[in-house]
Amino acid sequence: MPRPIRARIDLAALRHNYLLARERAGGARAWAVVKADAYGHGVLRAARAFGDVADGFALLDIPDAIALRDAGIRQPILLLEGFFEPSDLALCAEYGLTPAIHRVEQLEMLRAAALPVRLPIYLKLNTGMNRLGITAAQLPAVRRELAANQTVGAVTLITHFAEADGERGIAWQLDNFARMRADWPEAAAYPHSMANSAAILRHPQTARGENTWVRPGIMLYGGTPFADESAASLGLRPAMTLTSRIIGVQEIAPGERVGYGGLFEARRPTRVGTVACGYADGYPRHAPDGTPIVVDGQRTRTIGRVSMDMLACDLSDLPQAGVGSAVTLWGDGLPADEVAAAAGTISYELFCALARRVPVVEG
């Protein structure tokens, strides 16, 4: 028998969430963002879930893009970080990949590559995120390059929001975007792509329009991009459910402690359930006492420090629970967002950290 831990990936939920994202984006087309192995859900599995409905797939690594092509994916594939070496460009041409271009020098490399086809590109503008992208000062050089370049095909402008989920919002970045396009006549005809999940849901004006592509990520996987609005209230369904079982029970007296460092000390007689799930499975080690967990369909709380292969929970108020009881760490019945918030992180990180050793089942 393998350890009882499992991650169940709900392909119908993935599909539901994709269709919801596209519906919220009006007439825009939607890249299914499947970077980081589809946020831990498996890039080929996600491709099966979205395959015939997705307008395109966005990711980072060329080998993943090739795996999608080999699996029969025909839609456009966008490389969100672009290419890393000039030799990547031949692969972009061969496999029909659309690289993001975020530095002037990359346009020069593209010109020098003398490819047999023109490559569609996503030209990344830095409108305030200050991570990647071309600045206003670099625009004249970019326009000269674009005019001279025989290897560039269709151009789409892309920018990324830093605070679409926060108070500062996006208006300031839209102003910068508009300013960069203001005296650039060719740009008026370029399609653009701005909205991530948070913007699709909270700033739909950035997501709408026929000449627009949106880039939903976390919402596809049933996580909320917001601290103050749950995934369920947004109509999203959890795609990943992490379950395991109780494999041991200890009855301890007041004053006794649990786990490494003795971080939890019982104040009352306590039944401690030991769950086969630890940080080597991807559960966050920094999840404190009181992180929600579901045992036998009832909510309780973790206690003590998470170890590599196990964690403990309080069964004192669940007298029927014992060895073999089903445990949900997150997913159906316990939003990953709540577990993440308790652990001081976001569901993105929980999903991406799912360890390779956890068997995945589809359902």
Ligand SMILES: *Cc1c(COP(=O)(O)O)cnc(C)c1O
């Ligand atoms: C990851 C990523 C997205 C998706 O963001 P979510 O917050 O998960 O929706 C969109 N665009 C770019 C450029 C990204 O890197």
